[in-house]
Amino acid sequence: MKFTIPLPLQNEHEALHERLRRATQAGGEVGEAAKTLAQLMHPHFIKEDEFALPPLGLLAALARGEWSAEMAEVLTLTDQLEAELPQMLAEHEGIVAALKTLRDAASRTGRSDIVAFAEPLTEHARTEEEVMYPAAVLVGQLVRQRLGQRVPAAA
Numbered sequence: 001m002k003f004t005i006p007l008p009l010q011n012e013h014e015a016l017h018e019r020l021r022r023a024t025q026a027g028g029e030v031g032e033a034a035k036t037l038a039q040l041m042h043p044h045f046i047k048e049d050e051f052a053l054p055p056l057g058l059l060a061a062l063a064r065g066e067w068s069a070e071m072a073e074v075l076t077l078t079d080q081l082e083a084e085l086p087q088m089l090a091e092h093e094g095i096v097a098a099l100k101t102l103r104d105a106a107s108r109t110g111r112s113d114i115v116a117f118a119e120p121l122t123e124h125a126r127t128e129e130e131v132m133y134p135a136a137v138l139v140g141q142l143v144r145q146r147l148g149q150r151v152p153a154a155a
């Protein structure tokens, strides 16, 4: 079964990617700071696209009480998310720190557009930590419950 990241989240990721890509072309210390940030974000985004966010594609169906046996395939993704969650949260800390460096450089050089990009990206990380990742973990726990298996103790 294919699990598709809800479209608004896909669009948000693409928009953040695009703004970051433009910032890397700024040149000077702003461009360098944006490249450092991009290097941290790229592998992180891949993990989100591969296993952290696709389980959210089941949220609406599960909330409607729908069930199909192939939904159990999502456990491969949610187990991986639970295992890698501490690492992903640590990556957010690195990203937010690199973002602060970028914002400071952009502020010094009058790039208010790039300064303005820092806030939504920081909010994005917080939303993932407090809403998206926990929701994806809950998708896995619910699917496991419906399969009649024991939910493992929270890590």
Ligand SMILES: [Fe+2]
Residues within 6 Å of the ligand: 013, 045, 048, 124, 128
């Ligand atoms: Fe993200």
Ligand SMILES: [Fe+2]
Residues within 6 Å of the ligand: 044, 048, 092, 125, 128
């Ligand atoms: Fe993230």
